[in-house]
Amino acid sequence: MRTITQQELGGPEVLTVVEAPEPRPFPAEVLVRVEAIGLNPLEARLRAGEFPLLGRPPFVLGWDISGVVGEAPQTWRFRPGDEVFGMPLFPRAANAYAEVVSAPALHLARKPASLSHVEAAALPVAGLTAWQGLVDLGGVTEGDRVLVHGGGGGVGHVAIQLAKALGAHVITTASGGKREFVEGFGADEVIDYTAVDFAEVVRDVDVVLDTLGGDTAERSLGVLRPGGHLVTAVAEEDVELAAEYEAAGLRFSGIAVDPDPVALRGLVDLVERGGLRVHVEETFPFERIADAHRALDAGHLRGKLVLTV
Template sequence: MRAIVQTEFGGPEVLRMTEVERPTPSSGEVLVRVKAAAVNPVDVAVRAGLLPLLGEPPFTVGWDISGVVEEVGPGARYRVGEEVYGMPFFPRAAGGYAEYVTSPSRQLARKPATLDHVQAAALPLAVLTAWQGLVDLARVGEGQRVLIHRAAGGVGHLAVQIAKLRGAYVIALASEPKHAFLKELGADELIDYRTTDYTQAVEDVDVVFDSSSEGTRALEVLKPGGTLVSIMEHGNRELAAAIEAAGRRFAGVSVEPDYASLETIATLVDEGLIRPHVAETFPLAEAGRAHELVGSGTVQGKVVLTVD
């Protein structure tokens, strides 16, 4: 099969199409014929050697996939031909930028019926990050005030929708050209972080969803008893101690595969309550170009690779 393999750390040019052996599913696993694979900032960081999740090259990056079950191992929960999506094995290697991927069957869910594979591949890592932070940890509810950093990005635009779905008043931080997009997604209040210091414009927030390493600045807007959800500094014990000492709660999110939540999310998608935004697609062979775009930090929504 074809896969994108890198043999060294470096820029997007290290991503090269290579012929490799097709994997075989073990017990409880399925082999998925990948139709689309999303590109996330974590992929870019791993490729560049900034985040040592996969050790030394050679390896294939990528986790978000959507595709069709091609082969079923003993005890797996799907049948050949079913359409599935998910983020297998994260943070260990999944080899998502490839024609075929094996996955434990319980790390995948049935693809939302109303989405094509490109749209479905855009969801897993980003939507689970937002869901696990806002729903599982912060337990966002009716009438709460939720501040979302990088609200137009891959995780952020889904966090806006989830918080709104839970009945929250959503305050979105993003550059002004992205405000109309966020308004359509349900954001109640929009702040251009480039021209406005949000700590001077916002107060009495119940939950800060931080994807930009803001650290203790959250204390300037969080009400007593409020929660900082951090996806970039989930392992920062000093930050956690400072937040707790100030009478607020720290919730660090290290996203993990979760088929049950993906199934719930698929239902919400099919009901028209959550939708991913795909900014651009590239063929698998042009993974390097996709990494350049995601690495620019300007993407509204997600970037996805198509696999023929």
């Protein structure tokens, strides 16, 4: 099979397509013949050495996959030929930038028929982050006011739809050029961060979901109602900021997404009920992985990028 590896840290050019033996599934794992691979900003940071999650190279990046089960020797959950998708093993290496991936069956779900493999591959990391942030940690319920930072991005556009499905009034920050895009996913209010400071105009929010980092979490303190809750996917280890929120009578939670079969099935159900769409801005063939990472590095994406196999 072909896989994409890197022997050193650096720019997109360090990613190389090579031949490698097919993996062998462990008990309770299945072999997935991959059709599409979702790309995430974290992978660009890992490639460049900004975040040492996988240690030193060589390593193979990637977690978001969609494909067809090739072998399922010791699990009852799937059979050869089943179409599946998921985010196996995170934060351990899943070696998902590959034509064949061995993954725990529990970390996969059957692909909704209404989603292509490309769309399904774009969903797991973004969808599970949004679900764990808004449902499991945020406890969003009907009537809540929710602020989603970065509503035009991969996590953000899914989070808008999930919050709406939970019955929330959804406010989001996005550039003016993405207004129609985020409104199309259900945003009730759009704050153009290039023209308006959200901290000056937003108040009485129940839950803030921070997908951006920088000073966004700190500046969100003043928009929350008493007892309100910030959930951040990028500043989860900021002890000082957590203490500042606690001192203000607010809640602070950091989310480090993990494989979650219950949430994954919840996302499938929402897709099948017509409450969730996945936007893929661009696809790249397997061989153009360096170009795909250049697009990741450039940022300001609408939805997700996907590698096709």
